[in-house]
Amino acid sequence: MRKKICIALICSMFFVSSTLDAFAATNTPALDNADILDGGISNSEHEKEFDNTIKYIYALRKKGLSFKEIDKLLECENDSKSKITFKVTSKSPSALFYNYTTLNTSEKKLFKKNKAKGLLCLANGKLALNYSQDLYEKSVLHNGNGDAFRHTLWNYGMAIDVGQSFAKKWADAHENGAKGQPKLEKKMDLYNNKIGRGLAKTYPHTINHSTFKKNSWAKVRAGKCRIIKDKKLVKSSKKGEKK
Secondary structure, three states: OOOOOEEEOEOOEOOOOOOOOOOOOOOOOOOOOOOOOOOOOOOOHHHHHHHHHHHHHHHHHHOOOOHHHHHHHHOOOOOHHHEEEOOOOOOOHHHHOOOHHHOOHHHHHHHHHOHHHHHHHHHHHHHHHHHHHHHEOHHHOOOOHHHHHHHHHHHHHHHHHHOHHHHHHHHHHHHHOOOOOOHHHHHHHHHHHHHHHHHHHHOOOOOOHHHHHHHHHHHHHOOOOEEEEOOEEEEOOOOOEOO
């Protein structure tokens, strides 16, 4: 019997953690090991619950279940004992970037219709943040090379996990629905998002963290991504990399 998991929204919040070693949307096998969440942060019970749900989604994908079938298993049940709740706290690293509370209207609409895909997009966003912080100095994490890397890796992972079409829909919803974002920053993000999805087309069977990082990092270092300097979009570079 398939285990049924209910995701309950507590104060309309989903906690977002990390993962990227993923199953491709076309049933491409993923790594069959216990290190799927390598690089992830699990310093609270809520993060562990989220990680377990992500593992569950990947396991079902590996068995060949469609996203629609998985969504049914993620629907809430009347039995409260089956519910898994997610909360976000001000101390959580995920609060810095990508969690359910910060989703705009367009993203929430996509999420409600595609729970499993939405969760994987959120997880990839958090992972991209983790690795950008690992590889880059704080000074370049906003509008700099670290920012470009984060968006590239995020879209690379999403496209591998949920396919090109949904990855673009989610990324576009994130950028187009953002309130108060300067036009130049939006243009930068959209450009780097496209670079990331392009990597997924070039390397459609990527599953290793090291490969995701290496390919995304190479694009930034080669000047293929865009950053903002003196109020203009310019080519990315090696500036800001941690020694």
